[in-house]
Amino acid sequence: MLEFAVKGSKRYYGWMIFLLGLVGVGFLVYLRQLDVGLGITGMNRDVSWGFYIANFTFLVGVAAGGVMVVLPYYLHDYKAYGKVTILGEFLAIAAVVMCITFILVDLGQPMRVLNVLLYPTPNSVLFWDTIVLNGYLLLNLIIGWNVLEAERNGVHYQGWLKPLIYLSIPWAISIHTVTAYLYCGLPGRGFWLTAILAPRFLSSAFASGPALLILLCLIIRRVSNFDPGWKQIQSLAVTVAYAICVNVFFFLCEVFVAFYSQIPEHMDHIKYLFVGLHGHGAYVPWMWAAMALMVLGIILLVNPVTRKTEGTLIVGCLAVFFGCWIDKGLGMISGGFVPNPLHEVNEYIPTLLEGLITIGVYGLGFFVLTVLYKIAIGVKEEVRA
Amino acid sequence: MDIRRRRVLQLLGLSAAALTVKPVYDALAADPAAGRPRVGPGREQLKAKQWAMVIDTRRFASEADVEPLIEACHRIHNVPHFELKRWEIKWIWATEYKHAFSGTSSDRFLADAVEKRPFLVLCNQCENPPCVRACPTKATFKREDGIVMMDFHRCIGCRFCMAACPFGARSFNYTDPRPYLKHTNKLFPTRMKGVVEKCSFCAERLAEGKRPACVEAAGGKIAFGDLYDPASEAHQWVRKNYTLRRKVNLGTEPAVYYIV
Ligand code: SF4
Ligand code: SF4
Ligand code: SF4
Numbered sequence: 001m002l003e004f005a006v007k008g009s010k011r012y013y014g015w016m017i018f019l020l021g022l023v024g025v026g027f028l029v030y031l032r033q034l035d036v037g038l039g040i041t042g043m044n045r046d047v048s049w050g051f052y053i054a055n056f057t058f059l060v061g062v063a064a065g066g067v068m069v070v071l072p073y074y075l076h077d078y079k080a081y082g083k084v085t086i087l088g089e090f091l092a093i094a095a096v097v098m099c100i101t102f103i104l105v106d107l108g109q110p111m112r113v114l115n116v117l118l119y120p121t122p123n124s125v126l127f128w129d130t131i132v133l134n135g136y137l138l139l140n141l142i143i144g145w146n147v148l149e150a151e152r153n154g155v156h157y158q159g160w161l162k163p164l165i166y167l168s169i170p171w172a173i174s175i176h177t178v179t180a181y182l183y184c185g186l187p188g189r190g191f192w193l194t195a196i197l198a199p200r201f202l203s204s205a206f207a208s209g210p211a212l213l214i215l216l217c218l219i220i221r222r223v224s225n226f227d228p229g230w231k232q233i234q235s236l237a238v239t240v241a242y243a244i245c246v247n248v249f250f251f252l253c254e255v256f257v258a259f260y261s262q263i264p265e266h267m268d269h270i271k272y273l274f275v276g277l278h279g280h281g282a283y284v285p286w287m288w289a290a291m292a293l294m295v296l297g298i299i300l301l302v303n304p305v306t307r308k309t310e311g312t313l314i315v316g317c318l319a320v321f322f323g324c325w326i327d328k329g330l331g332m333i334s335g336g337f338v339p340n341p342l343h344e345v346n347e348y349i350p351t352l353l354e355g356l357i358t359i360g361v362y363g364l365g366f367f368v369l370t371v372l373y374k375i376a377i378g379v380k381e382e383v384r385a
Numbered sequence: 386m387d388i389r390r391r392r393v394l395q396l397l398g399l400s401a402a403a404l405t406v407k408p409v410y411d412a413l414a415a416d417p418a419a420g421r422p423r424v425g426p427g428r429e430q431l432k433a434k435q436w437a438m439v440i441d442t443r444r445f446a447s448e449a450d451v452e453p454l455i456e457a458c459h460r461i462h463n464v465p466h467f468e469l470k471r472w473e474i475k476w477i478w479a480t481e482y483k484h485a486f487s488g489t490s491s492d493r494f495l496a497d498a499v500e501k502r503p504f505l506v507l508c509n510q511c512e513n514p515p516c517v518r519a520c521p522t523k524a525t526f527k528r529e530d531g532i533v534m535m536d537f538h539r540c541i542g543c544r545f546c547m548a549a550c551p552f553g554a555r556s557f558n559y560t561d562p563r564p565y566l567k568h569t570n571k572l573f574p575t576r577m578k579g580v581v582e583k584c585s586f587c588a589e590r591l592a593e594g595k596r597p598a599c600v601e602a603a604g605g606k607i608a609f610g611d612l613y614d615p616a617s618e619a620h621q622w623v624r625k626n627y628t629l630r631r632k633v634n635l636g637t638e639p640a641v642y643y644i645v
Contacts, residue, residue, distance in 0.1 A: 037578035038542075039559035044471040048547040048557055108542015108557065108579025115522040115541050126521035126545050187515050187635040188551025265488050341553040342480060342506075343487035346470075 001149060004378030005371045011223075012374070019367040026360010029353050030105060038108055040353045046340040047333075047348035049106070051358055054333040056102035058208070058325055059095045059365075060179045061201060063136065065209010066092035067172035068239050074165050080235065084217065084228050086151075086376045089144035091213055092172070094369035096137040101361045125181045132175045139168045144372075152379045176201050183336060191269035191336040194257070200250040201328070206243035207297075208324035210236045211317040218314065220373065226380040237313060241301035244320050248294055251327075272345070273335045280345045283334060286326050293323030429594035433611030435512060435531035436586050437640040438597075439622040442502055444606040451479040451503045457602040458584070463575045465565035474556035476584040477599055479503035485643075489632050499645060505599075508533065508554040508584040509631065509639030519549035525581075531612075531640060532586045542579040551635050555583045612640060 008016075033040050043050040069088035072078035104110050121127050143165055150157035180198035183189070214236050217228040258266040271277050273287045300306045300316030307313055334348045350358075445451055458464070458477050467473055483492035485504040514533050516525050524540035527533050547555045561578045569575060573589060576582055587597035595601070600609040610617030619642075622628075628642040 037558065037560035039469075039472050039578075041559075042471070043557075043559070045473050045475075045556055046553065048544045103543075106543070108544070108581075109540065109577075112522075112539070112541045115524070115539055119522050119539070121521050121523050123518050124521040124545070125519070126543060130521070182545070183548075186519070186549050186551075187637065188632060189548065337548075341487070341551050342484040344484060 001145075001152065001375050001379060004375045008374065012370075016367065016370060019363045019370065022363030023360050023367065026357045026363060029356045030360070032353065033105070033357065034110075038106075040351060042349045042351045042354065044346060044348065046344070046346040047337040049333050049337070050348055051329075051350045051354050052102045052106040054329045055358055055361070056099050056106070057179055057201075057332065058329040059098045059102070060133070060176050061205030061324070061328065062209045062212060063092045063095035063099065064172045064176040064202065064205045065207075065213070066095075066140075067169055068206050068210045068243075069213070069236070070165070070172070071169050072235075075169065078235075080229065080232050083380075084213070084232050084236075086144055086148055087216065087220075087228065087373065088213060089140045089147075090372035090376055091209070091216065091369065092140045093137060093144065093372060094365045095209075096133055096140070096175075097368050098361055098365035099133055100137070101364060102358075105357055105361065125178060125185060129175075129178050129182060132171065132178050136168070136171050136175050139164060139171060143168060148376060148379055151383060154383070173202065176205050183332075188341055189336050190263070190265035193266075194254060196250055196253060200247065200254070203243050203247040203250055204324045204328055207240050207247055208321050208328075210243070211240045211297075211320040211324075214240065214317045215314065215321070216373070218310070220377060224377045224381065226377045226384070233313075234308065237301055237307050237317075240317065240320055241298070241307065244294055244297050244324075245302065247324070248298065268339055268343075269335045272338050273331050277339060278345045280338075280347050282347050282349060283331055287331050290323045290326035290331065293319040294327070297323055429592075431591045431594055431596075433530045433617075434613040435611065435640055436510060436591070437531075437610065437612035437619045437623075437642065438586075438600065439608040439619050439626075439628065439642040439644065440505055441606050441608075441622070441626075441644045442499075442504055443644060445503055445505070448479065448503060450606075451505055454505065454599040454602045454607075455479065457598045460568070461570050461598050462573055463562070463566055463570055464582075465562035466567070467565055472559040474558065474562065474582065476556070476582070477505060477507040479505055482645075486629065486631060489634055504643065506552065506554070506631070507599075507641065508550075508586075509552055509637070509641045510584075510586050512638035512640060513636060515549040515551065515635075515637055516546040516555065519545040521545065528588070530591075532588050532591075533583075534585055534588060535580075535582055537574065537576050537580050537582065540580040542581065544581060546581055551632055551637065552639070555581050557581050 029040075041050055041052075066088035069081045069085050073081035073085045104113065107113060116127060116130050143161060146161055147157045177198045180201040183192035184194060184197035186192060214233050217233050217236075221227050255270060258270055268277060272280070273283050275281065276284050297316050297320035300312050300319065306316065338347060339345050455475075455477050459466075459475070462476060464474055464476055480503070482495060482499055482502065482504055485506050486492065510531055510533050512531065514525075514527060517527050517533060520526075521543060522539050522541055524536045525533060525546050526536070542557070544557055547557060558576050558578045558580055563569075563575050566575065587595075587599075590597060596609050600607045608618040608622040610619035612619055612623070614620055622644065623642050626644045628644050630639045630642055633639070
């Protein structure tokens with residue numbers, strides 16, 4: 001099936017070359033990071049995780065979000081999703097590839113990464129995260145590829161895939177749960193030390209993942225002869241609408257607990273993010289923008305009229321996607337580290353160089369995604385013809 | 386009393402075992418290995434169940450009292466100095482009461498003396514260390530004597546331990562530290578970029594029968610010893626004085642005590 005990825009229009013090649021350009025720039029900057037060290041980033045002694053880990057966290061959500069099409073199709077026999085499950089699975093693959101790359105670029109000694117497997121440490125959540133992420137990648141590769149191949153050959157997929165498909169559903173939940181456990185099990189980090197962190201991560205995942213999938217479906221309709229289907233897009237939009245409502249609800253629960261209990265350790269991080277603390281407030285406009293975007297997303301997607309109009313649907317999905325990205329990608333990580341354990345405020349501002357590496361990783365992810373989608377669409381077009 | 390009795394019993398048991406094992410061991414370990422230099426703790430190694438430090442903060446009045454201790458530690462451990470705050474590395478430093486005890490102990494209407502006093506903070510060598518729990522490679526591990534050690538050669542630089550430490554005791558090498566050392570102590574390893582480091586209670590000095598450098602430089606203002614040994618100075622100080630520890634509510638059981 002790989003031949004589909006090699007043959008393409010000028011526009012396709014142009015897009016791929018553009019993405020490779022981003023990867024190239026990111027790679028060159030990464031070589032500099034390898035040489036100098038992580039000191040080229042804005043991270044410091046207090047905020048020791050930054051943009052890389054934040055984007056990693058966000059993308060684990062996108063990967064887990066793919067399950068929102070897989071689950072209804074395989075578990076509830078929701079036939080309509082038959083057309084889009086492969087898109088969900090391939091999106092998950094591209095997202096996990098980005099996650100793993102982000103982890104690698106974040107390591108101080110990337111050459112030693114195998115130490116995680118050479119000295120397996122079950123009490124470390126990072127050990128489990130390595131396992132569930134790689135497992136999820138493998139599951140989706142096997143399932144996606146084989147199901148697509150079966151479709152191409154006009155046969156039902158092999159029987160042994162069924163248990164793997166069922167396994168992939170709880171596995172999707174597990175990747176984001178374990179990722180939340182990276183944070184919420186740490187004593188002394190009041191912002192993360194909350195049982196609702198994993199549910200909150202999942203709800204934002206089920207909003208941002210399908211939102212991105214809708215946007216991708218709409219693009220596919222434009223640029224190819226394969227139509228994922230308006231009905232499917234609408235069902236996905238309903239998922240996004242409720243997931244984003246739940247996400248905002250969970251956040252408000254968090255705010256209530258912190259501000260009604262008035263426990264400083266829990267309040268101060270939220271204060272820092274939304275109103276600033278001790279005169280520092282680099283994230284204040286961003287966080288309010290995130291809130292505004294999420295509310296806009298709720299208004300546009302819950303309301304049936306705007307949800308069913310393509311223009312407003314696009315705006316709604318973009319709002320949800322970027323709202324979640326700011327909330328989880330920017331605020332969640334820096335917010336947890338400020339103020340620091342000694343209650344001092346040292347802000348983290350990402351540098352241009354780490355931004356370029358980040359863009360390079362996204363370039364890589366979208367390259368993988370385009371290749372996979374090109375193959376999937378090629379098969380779909382062929383089967384239809 | 387009870388602890389002491391148990392330890393005596395343990396020791397008796399151990400020596401009994403050793404007596405029986407010795408001949409067998411000798412037979413097995415015969416020749417090839419004989420005469421080869423052995424790596425391991427030397428005879429002068431100081432031993433403990435849990436090393437602990439008790440800092441008598443009443444006797445530290447100003448920066449001038451703490452500076453020499455910090456300097457002693459950072460000099461012998463090859464801790465670099467960076468102009469760029471972001472890259473800062475520190476194993477021990479002084480801060481105000483309200484920062485040292487943030488969140489756990491009242492910092493309002495403090496006694497004047499306490500408010501102005503410098504409080505030394507360092508890795509607490511926690512008895513229940515969250516950093517050890519978090520480390521995915523066992524590069525951070527707890528030794529039998531309670532010291533939470535770092536293996537600089539195994540650390541992958543994921544910084545999970547830094548997020549896990551609720552005391553901000555850990556530093557990361559954001560760049561190669563060697564060019565930033567004014568002088569290098571050849572007897573202690575320098576670090577490479579990309580690994581985490583922190584105070585190790587001077588494990589390398591304990592192995593030679595010496596007390597930690599900061600304790601020595603403190604000239605009697607800091608007690609050091611086995612927390613569980615009633616004969617140790619550290620034990621006696623905590624018994625005789627009212628002490629505080631940082632963030633006890635988190636359950637990490639810090640082994641650095643403060644007399645206030
Ligand atoms: S103070 Fe921090 S680094 Fe030291 S043992 Fe405790 S948790 Fe670990
Ligand atoms: S940075 Fe090193 S010591 Fe810390 S958790 Fe990672 S591997 Fe362990
Ligand atoms: S015990 Fe040793 S390593 Fe720790 S602060 Fe004191 S001198 Fe430094």
